[in-house]
Amino acid sequence: MNKYKDKLFLLIFTVLLILPVLSFFHAGIPLTHDGGDHVARIANFYQNITEGNLIPRWAGNLNWGYGHPILEFLYPLSSYIASLLHLLGISLVSSTVLVFILGMTLSFVFMYLWLSRFLSKSAALFGAVLYTYAPYRFVEIYVRGDIGENLAFAFIPLVLYFIYKLYKENTFLNAILGGISLSLLILSHNAISLMFMPFIVVYGVILLQKIKSKKSFIISLILLLGVGLALSAFFWIPGLLEGKYTLRNIVTKGVYVNGFVTFARLIYGPWNYGITGQFTVQLGIFQWIALIASPFLIYKYRVKKDKDYIFIFFLLIFTLISIFLMLPVSDFIWSRIILLQNFQFPWRFLAISVFTTAVLGAFLAENISKKFNITLTTVAIMLILFISSFYWSAGGYIQKPQSFYTGIYNSTTDTGESAPIWSVRFMEHRPKAPLEVIDGKADIKSLERTSTYHKYLVNVEKRTLFRENTLYFPGWKILANGTPLSIEFQNRDYRGVMTFFLDKGKYTIEVLYKETKLRAVSDLISLLALFGIGIFLIFQFVKRKIN
Numbered sequence: 419m420n421k422y423k424d425k426l427f428l429l430i431f432t433v434l435l436i437l438p439v440l441s442f443f444h445a446g447i448p449l450t451h452d453g454g455d456h457v458a459r460i461a462n463f464y465q466n467i468t469e470g471n472l473i474p475r476w477a478g479n480l481n482w483g484y485g486h487p488i489l490e491f492l493y494p495l496s497s498y499i500a501s502l503l504h505l506l507g508i509s510l511v512s513s514t515v516l517v518f519i520l521g522m523t524l525s526f527v528f529m530y531l532w533l534s535r536f537l538s539k540s541a542a543l544f545g546a547v548l549y550t551y552a553p554y555r556f557v558e559i560y561v562r563g564d565i566g567e568n569l570a571f572a573f574i575p576l577v578l579y580f581i582y583k584l585y586k587e588n589t590f591l592n593a594i595l596g597g598i599s600l601s602l603l604i605l606s607h608n609a610i611s612l613m614f615m616p617f618i619v620v621y622g623v624i625l626l627q628k629i630k631s632k633k634s635f636i637i638s639l640i641l642l643l644g645v646g647l648a649l650s651a652f653f654w655i656p657g658l659l660e661g662k663y664t665l666r667n668i669v670t671k672g673v674y675v676n677g678f679v680t681f682a683r684l685i686y687g688p689w690n691y692g693i694t695g696q697f698t699v700q701l702g703i704f705q706w707i708a709l710i711a712s713p714f715l716i717y718k719y720r721v722k723k724d725k726d727y728i729f730i731f732f733l734l735i736f737t738l739i740s741i742f743l744m745l746p747v748s749d750f751i752w753s754r755i756i757l758l759q760n761f762q763f764p765w766r767f768l769a770i771s772v773f774t775t776a777v778l779g780a781f782l783a784e785n786i787s788k789k790f791n792i793t794l795t796t797v798a799i800m801l802i803l804f805i806s807s808f809y810w811s812a813g814g815y816i817q818k819p820q821s822f823y824t825g826i827y828n829s830t831t832d833t834g835e836s837a838p839i840w841s842v843r844f845m846e847h848r849p850k851a852p853l854e855v856i857d858g859k860a861d862i863k864s865l866e867r868t869s870t871y872h873k874y875l876v877n878v879e880k881r882t883l884f885r886e887n888t889l890y891f892p893g894w895k896i897l898a899n900g901t902p903l904s905i906e907f908q909n910r911d912y913r914g915v916m917t918f919f920l921d922k923g924k925y926t927i928e929v930l931y932k933e934t935k936l937r938a939v940s941d942l943i944s945l946l947a948l949f950g951i952g953i954f955l956i957f958q959f960v961k962r963k964i965n
Contacts, residue, residue: 431530
């Protein structure tokens with residue numbers, strides 16, 4: 419009988435995994451706000467890797483061929499996964515689609531995995547369904563096409579799972595695996611990881627109250643955080659500290675005002691595929707039920723003297739704070755905290771609400787009378803599936819040849835926030851040639867060109883001003899016969915583009931993009947962390963084999 423139940427549960431679990439992503443099994447990629455742009459970014463990312471740049475930072479084909487530093491500031495994990503899939507022979511579009519599918523399915527699996535550690539299977543399943551089938555999750559994949567945020571949803575519960583494992587079994591291995599999970603969260607989406615960091619810390623503190631050996635648990639938590647930050651240092655340190663060289667704070671300033679939502683829209687909004695202000699931002703019917711029921715759950719657990727009431731209390735607090743930050747009444751906070759403005763859209767805090775209400779829903783399901791538990795949970799899941807079935811379809815599909823994404827792409831693929839601060843937000847036309855003469859006379863022969871290395875043979879007849887049609891960003895250098903040249907990139911007529919002088923003579927010109935000292939140190943931190951973890955895991959493997 420138990421074997422039959424297990425097989426039935428596995429079947430239900432598999433069906434629930436597949437249903438949200440069925441619309442991805444179609445030629446092309448769903449027509450979304452950013453879906454096509456993600457393919458172009460990944461194409462540039464993959465090109466860098468094949469050229470030997472294992473940490474891609476410069477997208478040479480974007481921005482009408484002038485290049486763009488977006489890869490330094492854009493969450494890289496989805497691009498690494500898609501690049502690996504493409505390396506295995508899968509098309510760029512299909513690789514991108516598979517990352518979307520991976521984000522949805524893994525978020526379901528990891529949420530269930532975490533919840534099932536301290537709740538019943540049925541309650542954990544209900545929580546995973548609430549988490550994966552929330553309206554906002556379908557907005558992410560079928561309207562916005564946010565590949566990074568969707569992937570981040572997978573690693574939030576995974577980090578919490580390993581923190582819980584530390585609470586139950588405080589081992590060095592669990593701390594390392596938790597740190598790896600945290601690094602994956604950071605690399606999957608910078609804004610979402612930053613948004614959830616306070617919750618992750620609070621969760622650790624809550625579990626700390628339940629444990630006797632507090633000192634060793636604190637050390638393990640610090641190790642987990644340290645490993646996560648160190649492994650992802652190559653991304654977040656340059657992204658944070660070199661953002662001052664971009665238009666980020668200028669472009670995002672004040673944009674948040676248009677992202678506030680009314681309380682009524684959080685309760686209900688018709689489904690559509692429109693832009694910000696048009697697509698639905700509803701939290702979900704059962705999510706609201708779980709939120710409303712949470713004070714009763716707190717009371718019940720408090721009466722039972724079960725310390726989980728503290729966790730439920732903080733779930734409620736985080737939900738209310740996230741809802742507050744989405745409403746216009748929170749403008750006084752957004753206007754004063756620049757960091758918040760970098761999130762761009764207040765409704766992005768739905769990510770917190772979707773997560774916390776899913777956990778609250780799981781606790782609610784856990785507290786239904788055993789006599790009706792399975793029946794009511796099943797009915798609730800069926801209703802969620804019925805309601806969400808109107809959302810799990812694409813509004814159309816983009817079907818373009820791969821060359822469309824691998825060639826010169828007439829967009830920066832962002833709103834200009836990653837553009838160098840000394841340049842315009844977007845270029846408007848393709849350059850006539852990679853290297854041009856502005857004033858003077860010279861013959862130019864292009865010898866080699868990759869994303870980060872351009873080589874020319876130049877014969878200058880008289881002193882000449884050249885324009886290298888690549889946007890300048892810290893890291894670019896120009897060498898003439900091996901000697902560094904002085905680069906000008908604030909010429910009024912060629913804003914942001916590199917210009918330089920050459921006297922009469924023959925030159926081999928090399929234009930190359932190198933890591934700045936900051937990036938190099940960040941890379942080294944991640945490399946040392948990776949090396950250390952690798953040695954530890956090999957040691958653990960050998961130790962188990964011997965034993």
